[in-house]
Amino acid sequence: MTVERISVIGAGLMGHGIAQVCAQAGYQVVMRDLSEELVNKGLERIRKFLSDGVHKGKVSQADADSTLGRILATTSLEEAARDTDLIIEAIVEDMEQKKQLFRELDRLCAPHVIFASNTSYLSITEMAAVTGRPDRFIGMHWFNPPQLMRLIEIPRGQDTSEETVATIVELAKRLGKVPAVCSDSPGFIVNRLLQPFYNEAMSLLEEGVASAQDIDTALKAGGGFRMGPLELRDFVGLDTALRGTEVIYNALRHDKFKPRQCLIRLVKAGHYGRKTGRGFYTYGQE
Amino acid sequence: MAIQNVLILGENTVGRAIGDMMSQAGLSCEVANRAALADQDLAPVDLVIDALPEPTAEKTLSLEQIGRRLPERTILATLATSFGLTGLASSSRRPDRFVGLHFQPPAPDTRLIQIVRGLDTSETTIAACRELVASLGRTAIVVKDSPGLVYQRVTAAVMNEAIYVLWYGLASREEIDSMMKYGANFPMGPLEMADSLGLDVLLDTLEELCRVIGPEHRPCPLLRQMVSAGHLGKKTGKGFYDYS
Numbered sequence: 001m002t003v004e005r006i007s008v009i010g011a012g013l014m015g016h017g018i019a020q021v022c023a024q025a026g027y028q029v030v031m032r033d034l035s036e037e038l039v040n041k042g043l044e045r046i047r048k049f050l051s052d053g054v055h056k057g058k059v060s061q062a063d064a065d066s067t068l069g070r071i072l073a074t075t076s077l078e079e080a081a082r083d084t085d086l087i088i089e090a091i092v093e094d095m096e097q098k099k100q101l102f103r104e105l106d107r108l109c110a111p112h113v114i115f116a117s118n119t120s121y122l123s124i125t126e127m128a129a130v131t132g133r134p135d136r137f138i139g140m141h142w143f144n145p146p147q148l149m150r151l152i153e154i155p156r157g158q159d160t161s162e163e164t165v166a167t168i169v170e171l172a173k174r175l176g177k178v179p180a181v182c183s184d185s186p187g188f189i190v191n192r193l194l195q196p197f198y199n200e201a202m203s204l205l206e207e208g209v210a211s212a213q214d215i216d217t218a219l220k221a222g223g224g225f226r227m228g229p230l231e232l233r234d235f236v237g238l239d240t241a242l243r244g245t246e247v248i249y250n251a252l253r254h255d256k257f258k259p260r261q262c263l264i265r266l267v268k269a270g271h272y273g274r275k276t277g278r279g280f281y282t283y284g285q286e
Numbered sequence: 287m288a289i290q291n292v293l294i295l296g297e298n299t300v301g302r303a304i305g306d307m308m309s310q311a312g313l314s315c316e317v318a319n320r321a322a323l324a325d326q327d328l329a330p331v332d333l334v335i336d337a338l339p340e341p342t343a344e345k346t347l348s349l350e351q352i353g354r355r356l357p358e359r360t361i362l363a364t365l366a367t368s369f370g371l372t373g374l375a376s377s378s379r380r381p382d383r384f385v386g387l388h389f390q391p392p393a394p395d396t397r398l399i400q401i402v403r404g405l406d407t408s409e410t411t412i413a414a415c416r417e418l419v420a421s422l423g424r425t426a427i428v429v430k431d432s433p434g435l436v437y438q439r440v441t442a443a444v445m446n447e448a449i450y451v452l453w454y455g456l457a458s459r460e461e462i463d464s465m466m467k468y469g470a471n472f473p474m475g476p477l478e479m480a481d482s483l484g485l486d487v488l489l490d491t492l493e494e495l496c497r498v499i500g501p502e503h504r505p506c507p508l509l510r511q512m513v514s515a516g517h518l519g520k521k522t523g524k525g526f527y528d529y530s
């Protein structure tokens with residue numbers, strides 16, 4: 001199957017970026033959120049990203065205009081479900097809300113429509129099971145910011161068909177991204193492999209082997225990592241970081257994934273990293 | 287104390303590469319083997335770097351001998367990467383002036399030098415080493431004597447998990463590597479990283495981590511199997527990838 005029209009559900013941090021990438025690649029896109037205000041906020045972010053690109057000479061004015069012209073913003077789920085080939089779901093990370101949405105979409109969408117979820121940690125198979133199309137249900141896990149990060153991780157559910165996998169792999173390539181297929185397992189691959197990266201850094205800190213700064217420096221100067229593990233956690237937000245780690249640990253139950261005490265303590269203290277001015281590091285009054 | 291005069295013990299590739307690094311930075315440096323050491327005038331030496339190969343029975347003996355002959359002020363450093371610096375320090379009889387220096391490969395292009403603090407290493411010794419690293423134009427970090435230090439421990443844990451993911455069949459090797467490169471900005475995929483490090487070296491690191499730190503570092507059975515098969519990565523032409 002070839003995808004021609006795409007509907008992105010959720011116009012938040014990820015949804016607006018995904019809609020932009022799809023429209024820039026020439027697809028007709030419908031972007032849906034719950035209120036006018038939220039949809040407009042998403043559109044505004046796209047406009048800003050594109051006009052920054054025009055100023056930097058990375059995008060032509062004509063391309064920016066036609067990209068925006070291909071995005072239809074709406075609050076109506078019916079409109080997003082009509083005349084589409086693919087749903088990319090990027091709403092809040094909550095299993096019940098996602099299931100509810102997919103149940104409705106399953107009713108509204110034509111049978112050929114593929115459902116893809118941008119979930120970071122939830123089971124694709126479990127979501128697929130509430131629809132009548134588990135063979136046309138798949139993960140499409142983008143990375144933040146979607147406009148710049150090249151990977152799309154593609155977890156296949158228990159019953160996802162080969163044809164669905166092939167369609168999404170092909171689409172990812174057309175979007176200029178690097179697709180990588182994997183099984184539906186907790187945290188998929190990237191977030192799973194990042195757990196020991198972060199956890200070992202935190203264990204080193206707890207054991208007093210080195211300071212936070214020296215740990216980060218070791219990875220950057222020693223191996224060309226762009227950012228150290230601890231500054232990365234501060235950047236993403238320690239509350240978000242802990243939640244992700246807990247999901248993987250609760251599912252896999254192995255000590256290597258267990259949230260480290262220093263992280264739990266910082267979160268309890270309300271030190272969430274950059275956004276609160278304190279985390280593994282202290283940030284200046286900004 | 288500013289380190290001016292360096293003696294490197296061990297006329298081997300690593301010893302010579304580090305010697306080059308020192309000379310290029312304008313330090314007076316000599317690389318010698320153990321036999322030649324007997325006639326050496328040790329009075330001017332500020333720092334001895336032991337680059338003798340492990341295992342350690344012989345090494346311990348040499349360090350004990352040389353420790354006895356060195357001037358009071360001289361710092362004795364070892365390149366040893368495995369946990370056990372403190373043991374060597376005590377046999378050198380100058381545990382406060384004993385330190386580990388880990389030059390991130392490939393020397394002499396090292397950017398990072400991990401200064402390893404044994405249980406009894408003094409602040410003065412650490413300060414002198416920091417100064418030395420600065421004069422070499424490299425980046426220093428100070429770490430406690432601990433298996434794998436910082437860089438090797440963090441990366442070994444990621445490589446091990448990547449091998450588990452492959453072993454469980456959750457994704458292919460190419461996919462695992464491209465996921466980490468393009469989804470997590472890794473400079474290299476973890477399986478490519480393991481192949482360049484050497485799978486035997488990775489296995490040794492993990493076994494030591496497992497023994498000293500805890501079972502979360504248990505090496506993946508697939509890694510053991512590959513090492514038994516003699517597929518050690520780039521250096522043997524075959525690891526997770528084929529290099530022939």
Ligand SMILES: NC(=O)c1ccc[n+]([C@@H]2O[C@H](COP(=O)([O-])OP(=O)(O)OC[C@H]3O[C@@H](n4cnc5c(N)ncnc54)[C@H](O)[C@@H]3O)[C@@H](O)[C@H]2O)c1
Nearest residue numbers: 010012013014015033034090091092093118119120142144
């Ligand atoms: N933030 C990241 O770095 C990141 C990376 C990869 C994947 N994800 C995943 O992407 C998804 C979205 O994350 P986000 O960071 O963009 O969150 P966000 O909170 O910025 O955006 C979610 C948006 O979805 C909207 N929404 C909620 N229910 C809806 C519905 N029924 N229909 C339409 N819109 C609805 C919300 O109003 C909100 O605007 C989550 O599943 C998250 O796990 C996030």
